[in-house]
Amino acid sequence: MQEYYITTFCYGSKYLPIQEKWIERINDKCKNAMIKIYDNINIPIPSYDYAWWDIIRLHNNLLLSMETQKPIVQIDMDIIIEKDIESIVHLDYDFIISTEIGGDTAYPTECSQKLGFGVCSGFYIIKPSGYGFLSNLLSFMKEKKYNSCSDQVNLMHYIVEHPHNIVEEQIWLDGIEYKNKIIHIDDIKICVLDFEMVIRDPIVSKGQFANHINIDNVGGTHLFLKYFDEPLEHLPLTCRCGKLGNTNICHHKELQDVSKK
Numbered sequence: 001m002q003e004y005y006i007t008t009f010c011y012g013s014k015y016l017p018i019q020e021k022w023i024e025r026i027n028d029k030c031k032n033a034m035i036k037i038y039d040n041i042n043i044p045i046p047s048y049d050y051a052w053w054d055i056i057r058l059h060n061n062l063l064l065s066m067e068t069q070k071p072i073v074q075i076d077m078d079i080i081i082e083k084d085i086e087s088i089v090h091l092d093y094d095f096i097i098s099t100e101i102g103g104d105t106a107y108p109t110e111c112s113q114k115l116g117f118g119v120c121s122g123f124y125i126i127k128p129s130g131y132g133f134l135s136n137l138l139s140f141m142k143e144k145k146y147n148s149c150s151d152q153v154n155l156m157h158y159i160v161e162h163p164h165n166i167v168e169e170q171i172w173l174d175g176i177e178y179k180n181k182i183i184h185i186d187d188i189k190i191c192v193l194d195f196e197m198v199i200r201d202p203i204v205s206k207g208q209f210a211n212h213i214n215i216d217n218v219g220g221t222h223l224f225l226k227y228f229d230e231p232l233e234h235l236p237l238t239c240r241c242g243k244l245g246n247t248n249i250c251h252h253k254e255l256q257d258v259s260k261k
Contacts, residue, residue: 003032004071004089005064009057010039015077017221021228022077029081033073036064046142051150054121058138058151065126076122079198080211080227087173088209093182093191094130098123098198098212100152111156115166117181121151122212123198133188159185173197176207202239205232213238 006026010019023035038060045052061072071089075081088096098120100106106118126134137158141149146157164185171178178194199208201217215224217238226235 003086004034004073005036005068006030006033006073006075007036007038007057007061007064008075008077009053009060010037010077011041011053014215014221018077018225021225022080025081025228026075029084030086031084032086046144046149049144049149051148051153054151055138055141055149058134058141061126062131062134062138065128065131069128071128072126074121074124074126075210076212078213078215078224079122080213081209082211083174083209085209088193088197089125091171091180091191092189094127094188095134096125096127096191096193097121097155098193099195101195101200108153108156111153111160114160115156117192119152119155119192120198120200120212121155123193123210130188130190133186159183159190162186174207200238202237203232211238 008022010016019037023037026033026035038057041056043056043059045055057074061074065072073085073089100112100118100120102112102118104112104116106112108118112118137151137154140146140154140158141151146154148154162185164183167182167184169180169182169191171180176196178197180194181192183190183192196206196208198210198212199206200212201214203211203213211227211232213224213227215221218224218227218236227238
């Protein structure tokens with residue numbers, strides 16, 4: 001039984017060559033998911049400012065949510081799924097989103113300094129119960145209410161500017177303990193996933209559900225594709241050290257060495 005949708009926006013020379021392997025990996029790992037690819041610009045957008053693609057995907061995801069009444073999981077094409085995400089999909093929250101890298105310095109810093117963390121819209125899950133809240137968020141993005149089309153910028157600004165309460169919740173998934181942050185706001189519950197569930201730089205094997213890899217950090221699309229097929233421990237670290245040419249002074253190398261033992 002197919003219980004939820006996984007969607008993505010695939011556009012441009014960086015991402016089109018990834019699509020086949022991305023679909024193959026999801027079909028292999030996520031047995032009860034249907035895949036939907038948004039590969040054209042089929043709605044009016046206010047401008048082609050940074051993050052205009054966030055408007056495209058949220059617009060389409062909300063339509064799909066309304067039509068199907070099923071959970072909609074947005075996964076960027078630079079995220080490689082490592083194991084079935086269905087247990088995350090079934091968490092009882094109105095909106096679920098991954099954590100941005102950087103803690104209290106995450107983008108946008110004016111918000112993360114107040115919250116202590118940031119959110120990353122590379123991976124998010126819309127439940128039908130969150131439709132109204134997210135429809136309002138989409139309106140803010142189109143209006144550039146917070147001077148940006150970005151979903152994470154608009155979401156974080158909205159949270160810090162409106163009454164909310166944040167609690168930490170411990171859960172066990174697949175034998176691993178995680179600590180999620182739960183934001184109570186506007187009569188809904190937003191779950192910000194433990195960073196170790198959808199992990200970002202530096203990425204080492206920790207039993208995570210997915211790896212979110214900056215394609216430019218690993219040398220472009222051609223080299224990124226290796227991360228689908230080869231053991232993570234045999235590949236270059238995904239941190240910015242390699243991109244900046246600082247591999248000899250990389251402070252993350254010891255993490256990869258420990259993961260090989």
